[in-house]
Amino acid sequence: MPIGMPAADAAADALDPAHLRELSTRVTVALSSFLDRAEPVLTGIGPELWPPAAAARDFVLAGGKRLRPAFCYWGWRGAGGHDCDEILTAAASLELLHACALIHDDVMDGSDTRRDRPSTHRRFAELHRQGGWRGDPEAFGASAAILLGDLCLVWADQMFAECGLEPAVVDRARGVHAEMRVELMAGQYLDVLASVLPETDSAIATERAFRVARYKSAKYTIERPLHLGGALAAAPAALLAAYSAYGLPLGEAFQLRDDILGVFGDPAVTGKPAGDDLREGKRTALVTLAEQRAEPTAAAQLRRLLGDPDLGSEGVATCRMVISGCGALAEIEELIERRGAQAREALAAPELDDPARRSLEALAAAVTDRIG
């Protein structure tokens, strides 16, 4: 895709799956080129900083769906912004923010793997073990991962601020940028809280799960990235409202799909062990709905197995059976369908031009139909 292409040619590059892949590649290139600039500052401090630098690079370049940058990019294009390297860089910085969230999330959850590789704290615990260092390898791993997450958060901000757009342009998006990050941390906190608050009425727990979904996914993953791109391009309020009308239901669908994958997902695709959410005791909308729909004995069994750190494949199978047998799975699938349709309807807004509309349609499909 030519750089600096005027908006008039934009119709040519609306998102089909191939373009979605191409956009993802350009995001990876932008991240790689930022790290090429940022790493020497870090490693110049001492050779001990090579492992954190390598861990950050491996983490952000290894994968992820690049959804947030895609939404940010199309938020900009939809508001009349031209395709250019600068917006790609601003959008790609969201991957570094997300790296912070995931690295810290894995420490908090004690997760062993991420994207089919050892999680960051495990990687550093292994470095400690192989070096025969003093003290507890796990404690060192956790410390290193906390600091690496912090570094990614700092780098995310730096990459965004230094994206190359004019200071006054970047400044237009300051408010949304801050709000997005505050909402992310708040959503994470609500998520942690949901797994420790006392057993309540499942209906209350379901309401809670939807609120977590709203902040962790609907706003942070979709609405805010769209707003960020839109704000950079000085989008009018009506367009930002259309982005919300599209982004919030789609984000809810995204989280609900995530809930299903956390129980029924294929480890070969998700890169996480089967039934990980069950082992962590996550009371997702899917799980709390199953608690309401299942027969009392089945519901009690589900509650008993939920949060067992040693839950094996048999336990996972039992939970799956309860969740699908009571109709909760089908109900959530239907809700995903409905929210996806709502999101697509919002794309009829007259503020959107055709290429943006088609790209956001393709992204909606990628979000709701994904298998990993």
Next chain:
Amino acid sequence: MPIGMPAADAAADALDPAHLRELSTRVTVALSSFLDRAEPVLTGIGPELWPPAAAARDFVLAGGKRLRPAFCYWGWRGAGGHDCDEILTAAASLELLHACALIHDDVMDGSDTRRDRPSTHRRFAELHRQGGWRGDPEAFGASAAILLGDLCLVWADQMFAECGLEPAVVDRARGVHAEMRVELMAGQYLDVLASVLPETDSAIATERAFRVARYKSAKYTIERPLHLGGALAAAPAALLAAYSAYGLPLGEAFQLRDDILGVFGDPAVTGKPAGDDLREGKRTALVTLAEQRAEPTAAAQLRRLLGDPDLGSEGVATCRMVISGCGALAEIEELIERRGAQAREALAAPELDDPARRSLEALAAAVTDRIG
């Protein structure tokens, strides 16, 4: 002190101890007014966010020496910037960055107290316990503290970006701002590493301790805040160099004073248990120097006690005796003296005007002579 006072009147407000206290009060006011704006965004998400909001407010308003904001402020004034609320706000944002560093540091070290109160993770573990919530209170406390630190880092950036100075002015300091935060995280990592790397030659360990001091204290606490204020005021390169010539030795003195307080400090003043650094096994410059200077049996005894989590007051007394008996304490005191003198000599630079010179002199004394 009148707001918006022109630089010509600056001579009147050079830092004596009363002015240092006044500046610290103005920093607290700026933080409080930022939190008044930022908190509603957080708590608007849900009533569950009140405890994190309160914890952040308590943490940043409760105290601290406000050294970093003071250096940032005088970096600006020294470069001809006028006293105004906007620079106070930019400078005060460093306290939120520092809050992130300390909150995460306490999680990593497993520290029980900070500033004479329960550390953040302990505070949230207690909330968990009192609520009778499910799961492990300590794990919840750690998760909440990790997220609260992240939030403080995000708020620090937001407060700096929204300080009210023109976007183009803020943009001038972007580079320094990013470098400072990267150096902070790198210094923290080196510090964690120093406590796990295999026992080496004490001379190598001393070199390592000085490198940690350079990044954690010399650059992060003093040089970079000065540069940040200077960059905002478009300081010429010669002035920035003078700031370095003053800040680096003074920062080293700051860290060496910290090392002494970590072993000999009065808990009533430091707000941390006596001999905390010994219990944590920190191989500071003071400790590694003692390892080199002490008789072999005394040195072996020191090494044996170092890092014992259950080290009692008798063990602390033994370590103190070794460290002062071998001359290491006196040697470090002398080094602090020398570095302080070096810093004061650098203030002769012709680029500095008199009020800035006198204030930086007062700050140097506050840094090297402090008892907590």
